[in-house]
Amino acid sequence: MSYSTKSLLLLPFLFVASAHADPLQKTFSDWQVTCNNLNFCVARSMTGENGLVMTLSRHAGENDRPLLRIDYGSRYSGALPGGSLKENLLIDQRRLNPDLKHWAVEAHHIATSHTISVDEFLAQVLDADNLQLTFQPQATLSLHGLKAALLLIDDVQGRVNSQSAWVKRGERLQVPPEPAAPTLAPPPTPAALTADETRDLIDYATWRINTESCSLDPMRREVSVSPLTDDKALLLVSCEMGAYNVxxxxxxxxxxxxxxxxxxxxxxxxxxxxxxxxxxxxxxxQFDAAKGELYTWAKGRGLGDCGIASRWRFNGEEFVLAEYAEESSCDLWHSSDDWPTLWVSQP
Structure with a gap:
C-alpha cells in the first residue's frame, strides 16, 4: 500500500478452497495487472512519478472484497501540497464529482470497498482518457488500458458474462471459488550451532568449498552459517556484487x-x-534460523521501488516457496513491502 494506506482501510486476506492458479503480471498501455496463485488481482495505473495513482483489487470467488483507491503522494514523495482530491479531480478536463457516501476520505487519499460505489465510479471512467488534478496539471492519471486490465481480471476470476464482471457483464450468477492457499510444513527445530561448528564451517566455506565461478575474491566474500537440522547446516556465500545487489x-x-x-x-x-x-x-x-525461512530481495534499482522479493521455508528436505512478490514498474510508487504478490501461502 502507498502513503497513509493503513489509515484508510484494513481488509484481511481470507482464503478458501480449490487448486492454485497460475500467477501473472501484464501491462496494458498505462496499467499493470498482477494476479497471484489465489487469483487475487491488483490493477494500478502508471506512473507513480506523477504522484497520482489509482488502484483496484479484487479477490476471486463470491466473497470478492473489491477495493478502489486513488492516492496523491507516496512514501517516496511524502505528503504533497494542494487541495483535497474529492473537490479537485477532473475527468477529461471536466469536473468529476463522485458520490463519496461510502468512501473513506482523506485530503489526498480516497478509497471504497462498497461494491455499488466501485461499479458507479467505473461506469464514469472506463471509456475516458485521463484523470487530472485542478491544482497540479502535471499530476495526470492515464486511463488508457484500464478496460483491458479489468477484463483480464474478469477472465482470470471466471467472471466474464456474470453479474459481478467489471467489464463484460451478463446474467450468470455463479463464479468459480477462490483457489486454496498452499499449506507449508513446519520447519525442523535443530540444535544451535556450537562456537566450534560455526568457526569450522565458516573456514570451510571461505577456503575449501567450490566457488570457482564467483568473481569476488575469497577475502571479500561474506559467509553466514545457520543450522538446518541436527545433522545439516546452511552456508550462504556471497559470489557476485553489484551496486546494490549481492x-x-x-x-x-x-x-x-x-x-x-x-x-x-x-x-x-x-x-x-x-x-x-x-x-x-x-x-x-538472509536466513532466519528460528523460523526456518530464507528471504531474497533483488532491487531493480537503488531506490528499492521495484524488484523481486521472496520467502522460502525449509521443510527438512528442501526449501518450499512461501511468498513471492514482484514490482516491474520503477515509478516511485511501491516500496518492497507493498510489491504485488504472485504467490502466497497459508499464514
Missing part, C-alpha cells in the same frame, strides 16, 4: 567432519513474468 550461493553442508556440501537451488513453482525458467538466483539472501 548474488549468493547456498550450500547444504554436514555439521561434522568429514564435511560434504551440496549446492542448493531455489526453483519456483511457476515461471515469473517475462521468463521461461523457474530456477531463481539468491539475491541479498
Amino acid at each position: 548474488i549468493d550461493l547456498a550450500f547444504e553442508v554436514t555439521r561434522r567432519q568429514p564435511w560434504t556440501a551440496r549446492g542448493l537451488m531455489l526453483t519456483l513453482p511457476f515461471a515469473p513474468p517475462g521468463k521461461s525458467e523457474k530456477p531463481m538466483e539468491l539475491v541479498n539472501a
